[in-house]
Amino acid sequence: MSLTLHGYWRSTTAYRVRIALALKGIAYEQVPHDLRTGAQRKAEYRTLNPQGLVPALETDDVVLTQSPAILEWIDEVYPDPPLLPAGANDRAIVRAMAATVACDIHPVNNLRILNALRTEFGADEAAVNRWIARWIGDGFAALETQIARYGDGFAFGATPTIADCHLIPQLYSAERFAVDLSPYPHLKAAADKARALPAFAAAHPDRQPDADPA
Numbered sequence: 001m002s003l004t005l006h007g008y009w010r011s012t013t014a015y016r017v018r019i020a021l022a023l024k025g026i027a028y029e030q031v032p033h034d035l036r037t038g039a040q041r042k043a044e045y046r047t048l049n050p051q052g053l054v055p056a057l058e059t060d061d062v063v064l065t066q067s068p069a070i071l072e073w074i075d076e077v078y079p080d081p082p083l084l085p086a087g088a089n090d091r092a093i094v095r096a097m098a099a100t101v102a103c104d105i106h107p108v109n110n111l112r113i114l115n116a117l118r119t120e121f122g123a124d125e126a127a128v129n130r131w132i133a134r135w136i137g138d139g140f141a142a143l144e145t146q147i148a149r150y151g152d153g154f155a156f157g158a159t160p161t162i163a164d165c166h167l168i169p170q171l172y173s174a175e176r177f178a179v180d181l182s183p184y185p186h187l188k189a190a191a192d193k194a195r196a197l198p199a200f201a202a203a204h205p206d207r208q209p210d211a212d213p214a
Ligand SMILES: N[C@@H](CCC(=O)N[C@@H](CS)C(=O)NCC(=O)O)C(=O)O
Pocket: 010, 011, 012, 013, 014, 035, 040, 052, 053, 054, 055, 065, 066, 067, 068, 102, 110, 111, 112, 113
């Protein structure tokens, strides 16, 4: 099957998908859309993702959107190695950890939200940074407790799961905005272990074809 990932090097949601594809050893093409110029909102791209957001994953017979759904699709179609544990309870816990990032941290820190704060609510960059740190801190505090409880090297258990696929990009964003990570030692240790793996390293924003880390 041929796969094409529509993304952007700094998009943390595309980063989730790159990690999952790399963990499975799946080859894919990349088509970058520069979020800084609004390329994701162009009519042509909206035929792939009507939301005008990255990522979108084109397969031979469908275009997939929403990174959590894409991760689950990848795990179902390419089951080895699994990115979810076996039992229903454990699967629900891992999905909940992923959702803490996907539903409760990322949406309120997305580019269009930050731009609205700047242009419609008069927030300066210091206020925007406080906003970002506020919501990352909320979610990371909960994840710190869960990783201390359920982690065994990785965020949940002893192998990477979709929780790590969500956590590592969110941590990249936290570091980019200089969020204080000292209250989250378990989270940081699990992330450092994951980031040392070649699959996570290959998915890093700076390693992507459109990277522009100026
Ligand atoms: N829930 C969606 C969120 C997608 C999303 O918000 N992507 C961001 C990049 S990380 C984006 O395209 N932002 C462009 C914008 O806000 O205009 C997912 O997980 O795929």
